Amino acid sequence: MVFEQLTGNLFQGLVLGAVYGMATMGLSLIFGVLKVVNVGHGAFVMVGAFITFWLFSALGVNPIFAIPVAFVIGLGLGLFFYYTVIQRLIKAPELATLLATFSIGVLLQEVVKLIFGSEFRGYNWTVGKIDLGLTVLPVSKLLASLGSVGIAVLLYIWFNRTRAGSAMRSVVEDSEGARVCGVNVGAAYAWSFALGIGLTVTSGVLLTMFIPVGINPYMGGGYTLKAFVIAVLGGLSSPYGAFFGGLVFGLIENGSYTLFALLPGVEPFALTRFLSFLILLIILLIRPTGLLTRK
Amino acid sequence: MLQVRDLESGYGPMQVLWKPGLEVKAGTVTSLLGPNGAGKSTLLGTVFGSVPPWGGTVVYEGKEITREPTHKKVQLGMALVPEGKHLFPNMTVEENLYMGAYLKRAEAHREESLEQVYELFPRLKERRRQMAGLLSGGEQQMVTVGRSLMTKPKLIMLDEPSQGLAPLLVELMFETIRKMKDDIGLTILLVEQNADASLEAADYVYVMHEGTIKAEGTPDQIKASDDIREAFLGM
Ligand SMILES: Nc1ncnc2c1ncn2[C@@H]1O[C@H](COP(=O)(O)OP(=O)(O)OP(=O)(O)O)[C@@H](O)[C@H]1O
Ligand SMILES: [Mg+2]
Numbered sequence: 001m002v003f004e005q006l007t008g009n010l011f012q013g014l015v016l017g018a019v020y021g022m023a024t025m026g027l028s029l030i031f032g033v034l035k036v037v038n039v040g041h042g043a044f045v046m047v048g049a050f051i052t053f054w055l056f057s058a059l060g061v062n063p064i065f066a067i068p069v070a071f072v073i074g075l076g077l078g079l080f081f082y083y084t085v086i087q088r089l090i091k092a093p094e095l096a097t098l099l100a101t102f103s104i105g106v107l108l109q110e111v112v113k114l115i116f117g118s119e120f121r122g123y124n125w126t127v128g129k130i131d132l133g134l135t136v137l138p139v140s141k142l143l144a145s146l147g148s149v150g151i152a153v154l155l156y157i158w159f160n161r162t163r164a165g166s167a168m169r170s171v172v173e174d175s176e177g178a179r180v181c182g183v184n185v186g187a188a189y190a191w192s193f194a195l196g197i198g199l200t201v202t203s204g205v206l207l208t209m210f211i212p213v214g215i216n217p218y219m220g221g222g223y224t225l226k227a228f229v230i231a232v233l234g235g236l237s238s239p240y241g242a243f244f245g246g247l248v249f250g251l252i253e254n255g256s257y258t259l260f261a262l263l264p265g266v267e268p269f270a271l272t273r274f275l276s277f278l279i280l281l282i283i284l285l286i287r288p289t290g291l292l293t294r295k
Numbered sequence: 296m297l298q299v300r301d302l303e304s305g306y307g308p309m310q311v312l313w314k315p316g317l318e319v320k321a322g323t324v325t326s327l328l329g330p331n332g333a334g335k336s337t338l339l340g341t342v343f344g345s346v347p348p349w350g351g352t353v354v355y356e357g358k359e360i361t362r363e364p365t366h367k368k369v370q371l372g373m374a375l376v377p378e379g380k381h382l383f384p385n386m387t388v389e390e391n392l393y394m395g396a397y398l399k400r401a402e403a404h405r406e407e408s409l410e411q412v413y414e415l416f417p418r419l420k421e422r423r424r425q426m427a428g429l430l431s432g433g434e435q436q437m438v439t440v441g442r443s444l445m446t447k448p449k450l451i452m453l454d455e456p457s458q459g460l461a462p463l464l465v466e467l468m469f470e471t472i473r474k475m476k477d478d479i480g481l482t483i484l485l486v487e488q489n490a491d492a493s494l495e496a497a498d499y500v501y502v503m504h505e506g507t508i509k510a511e512g513t514p515d516q517i518k519a520s521d522d523i524r525e526a527f528l529g530m
Contacts, residue, residue, distance in 0.1 A: 163397070170394050173383035179345055180377055182369030182398040182446060 002262065008135035009258040010251055015137065015145040017250020019210055021243035022148035023203030023223065024230040025155065030196035032172045032237035034090060034189055036097045040105025041227050042220025044074065044197055048204015049215045050112055056123045063125055063140075066205045067147065074201030078194030086193060105220065113217040122213035144209035151202065152243045159239075168192055172237065229280045252279065296321040296450055296482045297342070302351035304341040311337045313506040314351060319450065324476055324483045326497035326514075328490055334506040335486045336378050339452045343375045344368055355450070370398055374448030378455050378486075380439050384428025388419055391427045391438050395445025404447055411479070412441040415471055433464040440471065444479075451475065452484040457492070465489065469496055494518060 027041050038044075048070045055061035055069065081104055089096045127139040159165040170178040171188045179185050207223070208215060226249070234245025256275050260268035297319040305311040311334045319325040327335050340346035342353050344365040353361045355373060363371075383391050392412060396405035413420040416437040422430060427438055440456060453472070457465040469492050475481045487493035494500065494514040502510040502523055510523045517523055 166394065167397065169386075170383055170397075173385060174381045176345065176377055177381035177383055177442075178394075179365045180369070180375050180381065180443060180446075181394045182366045182401070184364065184366045186364075 002258075006255065006258050009254045011132070011134050012137070012141075013250040013252075013254030014247060015141060015250070016210060016254065017247040018145045018148040018152075018243075019203070019206050019246070020226065020230055020250050021234075021246020022151055023200070023207060024227045024234070024242040024246055025152065025239040026196040026198070026200035026203065027227050028231050028234065028237060028239045028242040029199065030193055031231070032239070033168060033192035033196075034086070035094075036086060036090070036101065036193075037094070038196070038200075039098055039102040039224065040108065040220075041101075041200060042222070042224035043105035043108040044077070044200040044220075045204040045207060045223045046112065046215075046217060046220040047077070047108055048074070048201040049208045049219065050116060050121075050204075051201070052205045052208045053121050053123055053215050054116075056125065057121075063205060063209050064143065064147070067202055070205045071198045071202045074198035075194045077201065078197030079190060081197070082190045082193040087190070090189065105224075109217045109220070116217070118217055120213070121215040123208075123215075125209070125212060140209050140212070144206045147209075148203075148206055151199070152240070155199070155239060164191070168195075226276065229276050232280060232283050249276070252276075296356060297484065298352075298354040299338070299342060300352045300354075302338065302341055302353070303349040304337060304346050305349065306346075310349070311506050312341060312351075315503060315506065315508045316351075317501050317508060317511070319482060319484050320499070321482050322476070322480065323498040324472065324485055324496050326485045326487060326493045326500045327503055328487065328493060328500060328517075329503035329509075331488075333503045335503055336454050337506075338503070339375060339454050339484070339486060343373065343452065345375075345377075366398070369446050369448075370400060372447065372449035374443040374446050374451045376440050376443045376451065376453045376456055378458070380435050382427045382435055382438050382442065384426065386427060387424050388427055388430070388438055389423040392419075392423075392441050392445050395442035396447075398446065401445060401447040405445065408445045408447060412444055415444075415474060416441055433460050436460060436464075436468070440468075444475075448481065450482045450484065452486075454486045455488055456485075457487065457489055465492065472496055 023045060027038055030036055030038050051070045051073060052063050052066040055066045056063060085100050085104065086097065089100055125140055129136050129138050130142060159169055167178065167183045167188050170181060170183055171185055175185050178188070230245040230249045231242055233248055234241030253272055253276070257268050257272050260266055260271045300316045301314040302312050303310065303314060315338060327338070329335050337346055341348050344363065348361055351361070352359055355371065360368060360371065383394060392409060393405060396402050396408060401408065418434060419437055419441060422434060427435065430438065436456060443451060457468045460468060472483060472485065473496065476483055485493060485496065494517060497514050500512060500514055500517045501508050502517065510517065
């Protein structure tokens with residue numbers, strides 16, 4: 001009985017983990033190319049959530065079509081913040097970019113609050129449930145998960161099969177080497193940042209397809225923290241590492257939830273969050289370069 | 296082919312280049328000698344554009360290109376083999392070399408360029424599927440030189456290509472420089488610590504010290520001047 005519940009929950013964890021993974025790829029990409037930690041990560045997730053909410057509630061647009069909209073808006077926001085803020089700070093001490101991305105996050109929160117107010121929002125997209133034997137899953141969650149896998153695969157192909165993709169990879173490996181090859185390193189920085197933000201805003205769509213409630217300007221904080229844990233799990237600078245880190249994190253979160261629920265008198269959700277940070281601390285202590293890295 | 300005049304640049308508030316000037320004639324090997332910290336790497340970096348110039352001019356094939364971005368310069372046929380390798384450790388040898396042919400102009404010739412590099416360094420052909428980060432220091436240096444050749448350059452600037460190599464590999468590197476000039480027809484600006492071998496390979500020599508050019512001449516003239524050798528080259 002418990003075992004069945006556990007396997008069912010672990011499966012759900014994997015489905016959610018794919019979305020978590022996708023939601024961390026942008027953070028890792030930006031760190032990998034620019035060595036900038038985007039502390040405002042969660043705020044961009046929040047922007048994606050509001051895009052989905054607004055398109056659905058005001059215009060009746062299917063959340064699936066919110067994906068390209070969010071991606072393009074994310075690219076635009078990324079280019080805007082790169083050229084207005086980040087570009088000037090790349091060579092500055094790390095504290096400068098930490099403060100800058102933190103401020104950008106606060107700015108986004110307040111702008112969204114001005115437009116939508118600070119109450120919790122939600123939407124109700126009913127597309128039925130599907131019985132997978134192991135567990136019953138809402139179709140919306142399945143779509144969010146498959147969408148995440150699809151985006152990760154597209155990103156992989158783009159990185160490995162296109163000129164722009166190989167330029168970006170070369171900058172990650174050695175920016176001076178990339179320059180020698182004739183890569184426009186400045187442009188690669190700008191577009192990596194834009195792509196990272198585009199992916200992050202898009203993940204806001206997928207995450208609300210998973211959890212279509214609790215949308216509010218301050219929802220991002222929890223996602224920033226989770227993304228840090230996942231990024232560290234996956235080795236920080238690789239988007240694919242981040243994706244697998246997400247899968248692992250989904251499994252841990254859901255598995256531990258089931259197990260904690262067995263303890264009498266315990267509120268499992270709070271413990272799950274505690275566990276995430278315990279994991280983060282332990283990894284940082286024993287393998288600060290991340291668990292899934294080669295070296 | 297290349298004229299550098301009154302070049303000034305540095306890092307932050309610190310000026311390193313104090314108006315050195317030099318000329319590299321087409322089809323020759325021009326050697327830039329000087330002690331550690333003289334500003335040789337900074338000069339190559341400023342000519343190439345990875346270090347922003349503060350003043351002075353760089354004329355390449357008759358055109359003033361002082362402030363053109365590096366990718367434009369690579370497009371025009373200027374190549375740099377940077378000091379300290381800078382290859383892509385998690386790509387294979389062949390992927391590294393193909394990255395050298397990243398720009399359209401070079402991409403069109405990338406298979407012949409690759410053959411040419413493998414002819415110069417047969418060792419790289421054997422290792423072509425290996426991750427570049429796992430190669431020996433000498434092999435990594437070959438990849439760095441090969442990758443710059445893949446850009447189809449007319450002028451190649453080499454920054455201490457024999458640094459840290461075993462004697463046999465130093466010899467190979469200088470043999471390669473000779474082939475680049477005689478067989479491929481490249482124009483070469485060579486920065487070296489190894490003054491002896493460098494004087495041997497060069498058609499013309501500049502001696503740099505504290506950010507300026509202190510002496511110039513043919514290798515024989517430099518060798519004949521005890522003052523220059525003692526003051527700047529420690530020979
Ligand atoms: N990236 C950098 N940032 C700050 N200072 C630098 C940088 N690179 C070089 N310098 C300084 O500039 C001066 C000239 O250095 P440069 O590397 O051009 O000399 P070099 O002639 O190439 O010496 P070497 O033979 O040791 O390679 C030195 O004082 C060095 O400390
Ligand atoms: Mg040097």
